[in-house]
Amino acid sequence: MKKDMKKDERKKKRGIHTGVNGAIIASIIAFLLTITIGGTVLLSIGKKKNLDILSDDGYDTQSVEETKITRLPLLGNIVGDSADNAEISRSANETTGNSSRVPGATKIDADELGGKSTTDLGLSHKNTADGTDLSNDDADIAKADNKDGESKADRSDGEVNGSESEDLNQGDNQDLNNDGSDQNDVAASEINESSGETAISGGNWEYSITPANSEYVSLAFAGDILFDPGYAIMNKIRQNGGGIDGVIGGSLLSYMRNADIMVVNNEFPYSYGGTPTEGKTFTFRAEPSSAVLLNQMGVDVATLANNHAYDYGQTALLDTLTTLDNVGVARIGAGANLDEASRPVYYNADNGIKIAIIAATEIERLDNPDTKGATDSSPGVFRCLDITKLVSRIKEAKSKGAYVIVCIHWGTESKEEIDWWQQKQAPEIADAGADLIVGAHPHILQKIGYVNGVPVVYSLGNFLFSSKELETGLLRVNIYKDGKTGLQFIPAMQSGCTVSEATGEKKTAILNHMRAMSSGVSIDDDGNVN
Template sequence: MIEKRRRKRHGSHIFLITLILTIALGSVVLGCSMIWSVGSPQLVAVKLESQLANLVEDVQAAESVLASAQSAKPVGKYDALLADEALCRQQNIYAKTAASPNETTIVFAGDILFDDHYAVKVKMNQRGRGIEGSISQEMLDVMRSADIFMVNNEFPYSDRGTPTENKKFTFRAKPEYASYLLDMGADIVSLANNHAYDYGKTALLDTLDTLNGIGMPYVGAGRNLEEAIQPVYFIVNDQKIAFVAATQIERTENPDTKEATQNSPGVFRCWNVDKLLEVVANAKQVSDYVIVYIHWGTEATDQLDWAQKDQAVKISNAGADLIIGDHPHVLQQFGYCEDTPVMYSLGNFLFNSKAQDTCLVKLTLDANGFKSLQFIPGRQQDCSVTMLHGTEKERVLSYMRKISPDVTIDGDGFVTKKG
């Protein structure tokens, strides 16, 4: 459609220029014939010089119109919105330039951890190569080349705070480690998980400041409820894509990970799903595509629990176009709720010392919306992540096919709905 508008405008400019030159040349011819009828050679010369000067001016004007036409950019439906920088800041709207004008790629990864007291960061420090020493170049190429890359940030960034009493695992990373997100190619992180509040309110607030300091958009937590529930929007290729994040975990009335309120910081909790459904529905009204990244499920099993199944349908009905899950720390199935793809758990990505299968999930959108969804098999082992090939890749694809009865997964990992 953009190309059609460009061609139409270009044709109208050519017509205008041709009309100008035709009129100008006709004026010269007519003027010359009138002058010759007078019969004075001197007068003919003066008048002809004047007419030629006017013709030169007309040609220059036509060239200016053509130059303007060639440099003019097509008008996008969100150009006026993007021009209002204050409104974009207020509404968490970011402009992105895609690698291709014809499609937008969005890549998702699961849980990461940069705590010095746990194996992944200990090994990273020993290797001395930062993120390059912990994630293979192939994986990094996919993450960095995505137009948008999203990951679950399963810890706060802070040097302050007190660990949650009686909690088995509490995580915290130094604020300077947030730069690893940039090294990975991350464009947005989810804080909607059960470890963002491990060191209390102070550490969570430090996390928000740290991410703001490096220009990293986040969803799923905030200084108050209004901020915690607010989506992040990216406008790419004249499409507005909404990202919403929330957590079911922990499933108690008084969780360790505090829920944001009107006056206090915390995460966006969705054990009671009503507020999440409202946020998704509102985002759908002002967006072309809505992605929900949700912390849910039961740890260490590929079996879905009832709350995942129940909420997936409701979230889809509210307007979600894609649902991405994490928290179980293992891969879970692909499914569909009507036309909404659901990846129930991405598993760990770079989180602990376990040898286990992992993945990236790549969404591609084109001018019509959804184009494809691809599962890219990986392996977390020895506190690093690599992409799988050959028999190992096929092993993981076969496993995903086995646990995902409602979809077809081809040899390249592309996922389609059966039937």
């Protein structure tokens, strides 16, 4: 009996130990599961919030939201005093035709801007020259100050409505819709729903001008500009009291304002409306009131054939057309339909010279690009990856006796080397009858050359686009009555959200750089190209 009792007691003890051990094991398993699940959750959150950004030199320590990274971003927000000194990473992925672009623009946090707009800081219409003497002694290049105070071109196809332009310049927002867009702008952007077509807008396509010199027409070309209020350039302009003087150096402004025709690459839309392109890393949009800065710069023509004019969609693009019309700036390379987007703007000088300027883009070398190409019935930019329509427009302008200039968006960003598409299309454009080709998009300077006797300035780079110190320049062109072309490259430096003519050692260095790139071309110490 005692033996049986002892056996029962041992069985009970074993049962107790077994139960305790089971509980301990279960607790350990539960703990391990908790750690595993928690670690997985934390890791996924960490991946969502923090992604390493690949730069040319390896991995940066910046972090960006995953929702913004469908293409490789190389640009971060700049906070506080570091804005003017920000270094921007670069990428060469454009060689594959990827529409991801690395604009080199320095982003400013909204808090740093203090909520101020260009209107708050009193942007004013200012067209007159600043009186700075031209540094070039060549009488054929130097021009007298333009005195008209309104526009350098006498418009043969209708005048700008002064009251509408004044309202736009003052940024009157009393008629804003709930989404912040101007009712007038929206009305101008309406689509004819019954026909499914967009009516051609009211741009001017032909101008009569009186050149400063009876022997030639003078032009000036600048590279990329950016007036998006969320980026560093506009922050600098605000700090400057809302004006362009001092942001662009005095001698450069004199060249620009005194040219008979001044052309700039407008790398963004002007609108309060639209929606940023889904999945596109960098989308730009400027307030319509900032378009008066073009007047202050002396701009006559804004090229819109680029991969940012459509950043906020169809509505913003159409608003851009209206905005530029309202400030008296001709716009080329985008339109309400393909006929408008591909139209040249013509200048008829009273010395007998006729000039046609056409803008087109081959960038976003994809079947379905973010930047929509205009069609017969829908708005967009003038795309020329298929060069057929561009060739047709060049021949059409040539048949009218015009000196034909083609402004083309091409090349690979941040690469000095001319890419395959540039090598292919330059001779096609020249052989179609173009007399001068001026390129943009790489955001840096590229070479100057001649293709089948036609001068080609492959890229003028950024002009007023970011805080980064960067070599740039202004191209001055004289078109003579005998059809000859005079070219002068004015070296300049973009730095700290300003751009100024380069002097001394900087000037020499930039000219030497251009000479090194431009084999077979002579560039003298004044920048004259032969």
